Amino acid sequence: MGTLTSLSTVRAKARPPSVFERDLSVVFNEPVNGEYVRLALAAPSHLLERCRAGQFFHLLCPASGEDKPYLRRPMSIYGFFPKQGELHFLYKVTGAGTRALSKLCTGDSLNVLGPLGVGFRIEDDWRNLVLVARGVGLATLAPLALEARNRGRHLTAICSARSHDVLMSLDYFAEMGAEIITVTDADGTSEMGNVEKIIKRLVAGRGVDAFYTCGSNRMLTLLQALGQRYHIPGETALEQQMACGLGMCHCCVRPFRKAGALVQLRVCREGPVFDLQEAMPW
Amino acid sequence: MGTLTSLSTVRAKARPPSVFERDLSVVFNEPVNGEYVRLALAAPSHLLERCRAGQFFHLLCPASGEDKPYLRRPMSIYGFFPKQGELHFLYKVTGAGTRALSKLCTGDSLNVLGPLGVGFRIEDDWRNLVLVARGVGLATLAPLALEARNRGRHLTAICSARSHDVLMSLDYFAEMGAEIITVTDADGTSEMGNVEKIIKRLVAGRGVDAFYTCGSNRMLTLLQALGQRYHIPGETALEQQMACGLGMCHCCVRPFRKAGALVQLRVCREGPVFDLQEAMPW
């Protein structure tokens, strides 16, 4: 909101656009496993340089066969690589929009709007970061590993999934030098009691300066409790149905606890990343 | 309408369907000149055997890019070849539907509904047939040459166009053994006075038993006059905006002179071929 009030004095039109609407060309669009697809788009560096972990793009999915998505679809930045000139997404095929997206071929073009929203914060004195991710939450949290490496922080990634087959992004995290802990339903290791034990061990060990999570209600609740107990700050990324993605329509609000009261904040503008303790389980 | 009243006694459901809704596969879809495209579909012989010159199909043009045609588009049968198993159309690219049609590739599928409507009549004692066609009217009249040959009639085709480049179907008519007379705006031979002279020569020569036309108001008016003067019967195919194509919606009516009164008839059901003298210039 800081940017918004400053606009009233500095005339907005004097500034270069900070959000882009562009047709980007598909580099690849490949299945990761039965459910997820990884999409890479060729993007100019001035766009990629504006990207931050936790931000998202609003994608204009093309019509494809019976599927005629109308609204844009929000999708977290999975990776942004100014040197290669690539912007990556990781998505789960769930309905008309993502189904149409999954039909894109190399060379096709896709209209994107972004980067949008507020990304993850990494305060200067947060040395040891812990992220806990499950399912598609991984897509949102993955670029945090990239930023952590770039800024020389230690990151532990606790990755949860139904089974080892659908555990994603392990290579990605390994490449970024993150420490990886995997838990699965198949092993019985993903239940909350065990995750709690793992995190407590991390706190007792090298210590934890910040938690990050996304995509699981139970993880959010657990981290809120541990954060309160050990006074560890944290952040979570949230989702909501969106129309504009820019803050104009007020479709995407969620309630947050702020100073004892419930306030409605826009996921697309004040989020999608929010303070861990202010967020409400859904 | 004869079939309709008979239905009240013979239960319709006992009869096999006489109109088909089918996905057919594209054999080719090639430009004929700058404006027209010829489309060939692979079709089963039981469908092709029901086709008559003058009938049409109602095509479900696919969405393509920005073009999202909703209603079906009526298109005359340009050729039907039970032996090769092919159904042909000749169309002019004019709007969303035909533009989408023109994007079809070999092997793509197209949903068609037909054959629909009443085709051209060739009475047993009509030996010498004359057709006068211009522009896209050729598409509708061409299969008449096929039927004339099959039934051993002599056909003279007067083909009119802006210039020789856009004169179509000459090979087709030649193959069917028709006598061809071409007139063009470029030569100045297509003006009505000249066409009238040509027809009068035919009447005076081997004689004319029936006129057929389509696609030009001026031709229709000329043939109506000559038909009355020489007592030569004839038929014309007409167009109108359509929704159902089957006779249900009454969208496609045009006025006709019948027994001194004006009556509204459905182009899709009582037509698209009508008596030459009953038709009204538009």
Place this chain on the structure above:
Amino acid sequence: MVDLSVDIAGMRLKNPVMPASGTFSEDLAELFDIECLGAHVTKTITRGRRDGNPTPRVCEVDGSMLNSIGIPSKGVADFLKKTVPFYRAYDTPLVASISGNTTEEFATLCREVTVEGVDAIEVNVSCPNIEEDGKAFAIRPSSTYAVMRELRKATHLPLWAKLTPNTGETSEVARAAEEGGADALVVANTLLAMAIDVRTRRPKLGNLMGGLSGPSLKPIALRMAYQCAKATRIPVIGCGGIATSDDVLEFLIAGATAVQVGTATFINPTAMVTIIADLERRLEVERIASVRDLIGTVADGEQKAAVVFMEAAP
């Protein structure tokens, strides 16, 4: 075996899928056995002959269509002589759609079509009432009630009132129709709309304005079907943009007992056949014994008390 049958005011339909008036005729029997339908609904007729509106009578708008047919009619004599006998060859119930510009004309026609072979009468009260200001009867509760009361006196057959979306008082009109004697509500007719060719600057319809039908109408008709089901105790027959079995489920869940399929038949003439088959399969897969178990099952819990307020405040 799932049970697709539904009951509309004492009339049993083998399934809840029937054609919408004006989008169906004997001609469709050339494509499939129309005995498979829940009912046969004929094109609206007037007492006397009418030519209908000038052409073009149809045009396309974004993913839907406009029409201004204007109810051409061969009159009631032709209907009784040709149409009714045609459908007598079928066991499927026949629903005759009628319309009139004055209450008296309407009631007379209602009496005239009360014949053997006609199983219910759909009264198209979306037609103009020339005794008042030319607005459709079903735009106002008062004129709806007045015409329904006279129609009720004119026949012992079930009366289905077909409502218009061109009103701000759907619930009130529905209640007025019920009080006036309607046995069921058909919701809804087309929505008044317009399109202009920007090249020629001419209206795309010969009649200037026409009725919107097809997919664009669906969310509006669904809202009306829901309102009518809440506002009355008589069965609601949903109509507007229905093209798939999912659309049928949506209307049933909202509170409709049956549905009519209109424009979809123009796009896919066998749409109703496909919908019925899909519906049966869906129920089997989801182990729902009867289609009637779906009616009005929308999970509207907390909100429904606030419906009137919400009506006005999207």
Place this chain on the structure above:
Amino acid sequence: MVDLSVDIAGMRLKNPVMPASGTFSEDLAELFDIECLGAHVTKTITRGRRDGNPTPRVCEVDGSMLNSIGIPSKGVADFLKKTVPFYRAYDTPLVASISGNTTEEFATLCREVTVEGVDAIEVNVSCPNIEEDGKAFAIRPSSTYAVMRELRKATHLPLWAKLTPNTGETSEVARAAEEGGADALVVANTLLAMAIDVRTRRPKLGNLMGGLSGPSLKPIALRMAYQCAKATRIPVIGCGGIATSDDVLEFLIAGATAVQVGTATFINPTAMVTIIADLERRLEVERIASVRDLIGTVADGEQKAAVVFMEAAP
């Protein structure tokens, strides 16, 4: 050089393209220079704070969308302190959209936003009138007239009345607004609609019902714009499904003096920029000197006398 400027009740707009209330905010300035727009129209505010409706507040329907935002508002104080100053940096006229649930509240707010920096007031009379039965003011001519008369007394600024499509009396409501003192009509707001998720059987909107906007609304809004232009002598601002310069031409030809673009901005945030550029190019190519030469040029010749009748008989 073509002239794109138009005049709305004495206010000169550099071009006829402006955003629709609720689909625009300061945030769009991050994408392009919003000085290029004909006017800036703010989201409707109420006097006090309001949270708005439960989520989900938006869903997709066939090629369009439904919303039930419910006018969340930070109240008039916030508006005067933050919103008005933001737009003061622009030369483009600022139009403040307001709403109230009682005539008095509405009129008070109207007075409060009559400040320097606000150039016109758009009164969203499509909101519920809780002093009557909760229906929107603009559903009936009588309540439209009554509220407009009070609003007229509350300000000297141009008053734009924003009408609702949820009525069977568009022409009458338009005349009532004019008589009540409106300087222009914005035609129209969203159309009440509904969608249900057939898997969960839950309404797709947290509020059960919501407003339809986008391409599906266009032929309905166009019809209303035409009706309003015929029924009154004040300028009409068309709104509903406008996404291209062709759509703008269609509304101008139908009789609108300017247009508002809503949902299209959600799909293509730079839609208005593209539309303005395309419009200029179109006029150049077709050698039309001024966009004003297009207004109301629809070739409705013979039909227009019969409009009222046709309204009821598609």
